Amino acid sequence: MIVISERINGLFKSVSKAIDSRDTQFLQNLAREQVAAGADVLDINTGPGVDDPSGIMKWMVETVQDAVDAQLSIDTPNVQAMEAGISAAKGKVIINSTTAEAAKMDALFPLAQKYDSDMICLTLDEKGIPNDANSRAEFAMVMVAKAVEFGISTDKLYLDPLVLPVGAAQDQGMKVLEALGMFKAIADPAPKTVVGLSNVSNNTKERPLLNRTYLVMLLAYGLDAAIMDPSDTEVMEAAKASEILLNKKLYADDFLRV
Amino acid sequence: MIVISERINGLFKSVSKAIDSRDTQFLQNLAREQVAAGADVLDINTGPGVDDPSGIMKWMVETVQDAVDAQLSIDTPNVQAMEAGISAAKGKVIINSTTAEAAKMDALFPLAQKYDSDMICLTLDEKGIPNDANSRAEFAMVMVAKAVEFGISTDKLYLDPLVLPVGAAQDQGMKVLEALGMFKAIADPAPKTVVGLSNVSNNTKERPLLNRTYLVMLLAYGLDAAIMDPSDTEVMEAAKASEILLNKKLYADDFLRV
Numbered sequence: 039m040i041v042i043s044e045r046i047n048g049l050f051k052s053v054s055k056a057i058d059s060r061d062t063q064f065l066q067n068l069a070r071e072q073v074a075a076g077a078d079v080l081d082i083n084t085g086p087g088v089d090d091p092s093g094i095m096k097w098m099v100e101t102v103q104d105a106v107d108a109q110l111s112i113d114t115p116n117v118q119a120m121e122a123g124i125s126a127a128k129g130k131v132i133i134n135s136t137t138a139e140a141a142k143m144d145a146l147f148p149l150a151q152k153y154d155s156d157m158i159c160l161t162l163d164e165k166g167i168p169n170d171a172n173s174r175a176e177f178a179m180v181m182v183a184k185a186v187e188f189g190i191s192t193d194k195l196y197l198d199p200l201v202l203p204v205g206a207a208q209d210q211g212m213k214v215l216e217a218l219g220m221f222k223a224i225a226d227p228a229p230k231t232v233v234g235l236s237n238v239s240n241n242t243k244e245r246p247l248l249n250r251t252y253l254v255m256l257l258a259y260g261l262d263a264a265i266m267d268p269s270d271t272e273v274m275e276a277a278k279a280s281e282i283l284l285n286k287k288l289y290a291d292d293f294l295r296v
Numbered sequence: 297m298i299v300i301s302e303r304i305n306g307l308f309k310s311v312s313k314a315i316d317s318r319d320t321q322f323l324q325n326l327a328r329e330q331v332a333a334g335a336d337v338l339d340i341n342t343g344p345g346v347d348d349p350s351g352i353m354k355w356m357v358e359t360v361q362d363a364v365d366a367q368l369s370i371d372t373p374n375v376q377a378m379e380a381g382i383s384a385a386k387g388k389v390i391i392n393s394t395t396a397e398a399a400k401m402d403a404l405f406p407l408a409q410k411y412d413s414d415m416i417c418l419t420l421d422e423k424g425i426p427n428d429a430n431s432r433a434e435f436a437m438v439m440v441a442k443a444v445e446f447g448i449s450t451d452k453l454y455l456d457p458l459v460l461p462v463g464a465a466q467d468q469g470m471k472v473l474e475a476l477g478m479f480k481a482i483a484d485p486a487p488k489t490v491v492g493l494s495n496v497s498n499n500t501k502e503r504p505l506l507n508r509t510y511l512v513m514l515l516a517y518g519l520d521a522a523i524m525d526p527s528d529t530e531v532m533e534a535a536k537a538s539e540i541l542l543n544k545k546l547y548a549d550d551f552l553r554v
Contacts, residue, residue, distance in 0.1 A: 204540060204541055204547055205547050205549075208540070208543045208546070208547050209543050211541045211542060211543060212542055212543060215516060238541070242547075242549065243549050243550070244537065244551070244552060247533060247534075247537050247552075248537055248540070248541065251512050251534055251537040251538055251541060252541050254509050254512040254513060254516075255512060255513065255516040255538070255541065255542075258473060258512075258513040258516055258517070259516070275505055276505075276509055279502065279505050279506055279509040280509055280513070282462060282466070282506070283462055283469045283496070283506065283509060283510050283513065284469060284470055284513075285466045285467050285469060285470060288466070289462055289463050289466050289500075291463075291500065291501050292501070293502070294502060294505075
């Protein structure tokens, strides 16, 4: 699976502090830790309410990529900051994220086309969030159609079925699992699938247990990538055991250390 | 889910010793522990190579049911010991197990009919073990047809897709998951499904991690019951979290203690 670290995000107090003081070393150490823990991609998010989102995003991207070679995911609702992040990055990035809202798509698909970016596509629009697998697939189809219109290969999309908190929307867990298989069948080449894993445990106790248990289920239904915390060793062990059980990595007695 | 404890089994040295010395108290304490840990059903197995399998099975059943009210699963390849166990039990038992072999079915389906027992049905026959989901479903259909012939309601069957060790048969993990859905569609009322969970980790390191990870996957594909060790608290927590995420138990902040 593709592990996208959620930790380089101004929502975390320590990261917010490092941003305010332009603490290069803190950010670079955090990036190295995340990669060492198993992150394949680093999500870069300035956090809300910053003065100069474009300048800060550019600084974060440059700082992080001076420390590690991992792919970056540029995570901002601000289109200017998005382009600042994309153009500061040495490699191809993941745009995080569009939705099926017309204004969002009109702003972000041209960027994805221009920079040959991958793109996370949240299956919702201005009218709201989906409540079953079919409505998730319908939103997904809108964005897949838009990608085709822009000549973007459909396997550059990461379709996100929107994991909802189990404490608030308990009936949605199985529906997200069902949506994953539907997403894969929407286009050829098959789109990738991604979730924001920790949403499932928002406002619950037992967050790590719920996160890792749901990740195992998602992987068993074909999930490709998750935005998650690789420094949680138990969720990473569950992911590795899942890949062994699903025959995606060759079994070895010491598979946890491979 | 239905948790069937695997611990009251002469394969475990301490149990074998208790059987040899007819240690009533040991066996009753073990039974109480298993029920307290979350076992719904206790599997009763004399272990191999005992002198008087029928007498020992009768003693084990009587001893255990004097301590706890849980349903019993009579686990023996010996047909006389099976009937000794069934007839010693106060309640209706689970016969563990028949296969699709003609001789097995001819011996055990009449017992299931006579005593109104549930029955675990292993999907294999004299020609061997299955290697894909379809062959598992074919074996299952043979036993479902036999149940119908004997007037046994198909929801009294626990179809077992045969979990194989991931280290030896890594490609079978996903095939077992696929088989579970096929089993449910074979008959109306739908048969139940069961696995011997710990087989998945036979001869591997990381046994508890592989057991609990695979259980989560199996539950996400609709598994009803597992023969497992409820005294492994982590596998039980994974099972509880799964039931919450699959909306089979109502979410509560303290769901682990409910």
